[in-house]
Amino acid sequence: MSPAMDALHNAQVMNRAALTRRLVAKLTDQAVIGGIGNTNFDLWAAGRRPENFYMLGSMGLAVPIALGVAIAQPKRTVIALEGDGSLLMQLGCLSTVAARGPRNLVIVVWDNGIYQITGGQRTPAAAARTDLVAIARASGIAESHWAADEAEFEALAERALGAPGPWFIAARIDDKPAVTQTERDPVRIRDAFMRGIGSRG
Amino acid sequence: MDGTPSVTWHGIVAATLRQNDVRLVTYVPDRVLTPLIAAVEADPFFTAFPTTREEEAVGIVTGAWMGGMRGIVLMQTSGFATLPNALASLACACQIPLVMMVSERGTLGEFNLGQAMVCRTMRPVLDALGIEHHTITRLDETEFIVDRTIRQAVATQAPACLILSPLLTGGKRFPA
Numbered sequence: 542m543s544p545a546m547d548a549l550h551n552a553q554v555m556n557r558a559a560l561t562r563r564l565v566a567k568l569t570d571q572a573v574i575g576g577i578g579n580t581n582f583d584l585w586a587a588g589r590r591p592e593n594f595y596m597l598g599s600m601g602l603a604v605p606i607a608l609g610v611a612i613a614q615p616k617r618t619v620i621a622l623e624g625d626g627s628l629l630m631q632l633g634c635l636s637t638v639a640a641r642g643p644r645n646l647v648i649v650v651w652d653n654g655i656y657q658i659t660g661g662q663r664t665p666a667a668a669a670r671t672d673l674v675a676i677a678r679a680s681g682i683a684e685s686h687w688a689a690d691e692a693e694f695e696a697l698a699e700r701a702l703g704a705p706g707p708w709f710i711a712a713r714i715d716d717k718p719a720v721t722q723t724e725r726d727p728v729r730i731r732d733a734f735m736r737g738i739g740s741r742g
Numbered sequence: 743m744d745g746t747p748s749v750t751w752h753g754i755v756a757a758t759l760r761q762n763d764v765r766l767v768t769y770v771p772d773r774v775l776t777p778l779i780a781a782v783e784a785d786p787f788f789t790a791f792p793t794t795r796e797e798e799a800v801g802i803v804t805g806a807w808m809g810g811m812r813g814i815v816l817m818q819t820s821g822f823a824t825l826p827n828a829l830a831s832l833a834c835a836c837q838i839p840l841v842m843m844v845s846e847r848g849t850l851g852e853f854n855l856g857q858a859m860v861c862r863t864m865r866p867v868l869d870a871l872g873i874e875h876h877t878i879t880r881l882d883e884t885e886f887i888v889d890r891t892i893r894q895a896v897a898t899q900a901p902a903c904l905i906l907s908p909l910l911t912g913g914k915r916f917p918a
């Protein structure tokens with residue numbers, strides 16, 4: 542078994558809402574793109590920030606959107622929060638990220654092994670014991686890591702916010718739904734985000 | 743001045759993108775788009791790179807626009823056919839001035855039945871989503887259509903699609 546595989550199986554099962562709060566507590570001016578469903582709902586629950594973009598549809602596009610923001614604003618760190626099922630839908634984006642090598646991009650993946658929001662069906666990756674961190678590393682993202690527990694998640698987040706990326710951090714999480722829901726107003730969300738990151742006055 | 747950049751469709755497109763400060767070009771390649779891709783990749787004004795899917799290219803250009811940088815997505819007709827969900831749920835829902843440029847396969851001498859069929863879905867999808875689209879057939883109209891379409895997309899915060907007809911580009915030749 543590869544070291545990454547060991548890390549996957551040794552990683553503790555954590556909680557998305559709790560980890561999201563821990564991450565958000567560390568932020569200053571970083572932009573955050575929250576992926577479809579639970580991922581952006583728990584970002585919303587962790588406290589409204591003008592630098593957050595809550596992606597209500599377009600499953601799988603949190604990382605590409607974050608890459609776009611990172612290219613447009615190279616001085617700002619941009620974080621993509623994405624579910625494992627969503628990432629599986631757009632795995633090629635990891636090669637695109639690796640090819641561009643944005644130093645200011647951090648990808649965080651919540652791996653519950655299921656499509657929680659649609660009924661908890663198991664993903665093919667979970668059935669096959671696919672290791673998402675190994676995929677990210679093999680795609681060319683050198684800083685790809687499993688967070689073994691909350692303390693390591695925090696330590697990795699600190700490193701990622703301070704040192705050049707791109708970073709890929711994955712956490713195994715439980716099967717809990719999000720603790721609340723985002724207000725569904727895409728135009729307002731987009732406009733607030735643009736004002737929050739200074740691209741609109 | 744040898745005149746080449748301004749008298750080809752791709753020279754006009756590249757110059758018009760530049761005039762409108764469209765700096766980011768993401769694409770999944772197509773044979774007909776090759777000279778445009780080569781032109782923008784050779785020009786340091788542009789940040790141009792391929793993606794693995796057209797949806798990904800749409801996501802990147804959307805993020806860049808929200809971050810203050812204008813972009814365009816280049817693709818083939820078949821690539822456009824992978825996009826309705828991303829267009830509806832992201833570009834249309836969030837009112838993003840996503841400019842797309844599609845090299846039209848499937849018409850005027852197509853040799854691949856699949857391309858011909860997928861081509862028939864493109865304009866109905868654009869119409870169903872209420873996305874402004876123009877088909878460029880003539881060199882002398884290219885600058886006007888590209889320039890005005892970009893301006894309108896930005897001013898009205900709406901996605902738009904430019905379709906490059908084989909009448910303009912020559913298309914892909916029937917293999918002899």
Ligand SMILES: Cc1ncc(C[n+]2csc(CCOP(=O)(O)OP(=O)(O)O)c2C)c(N)n1
Binds near residue numbers: 599653
């Ligand atoms: C293209 C597309 N296919 C399917 C869906 C339905 N859908 C919405 S969320 C979701 C599951 C997302 O899974 P994951 O990212 O792992 O997040 P989780 O629900 O487990 O938190 C699915 C299948 C969709 N919105 N878009």
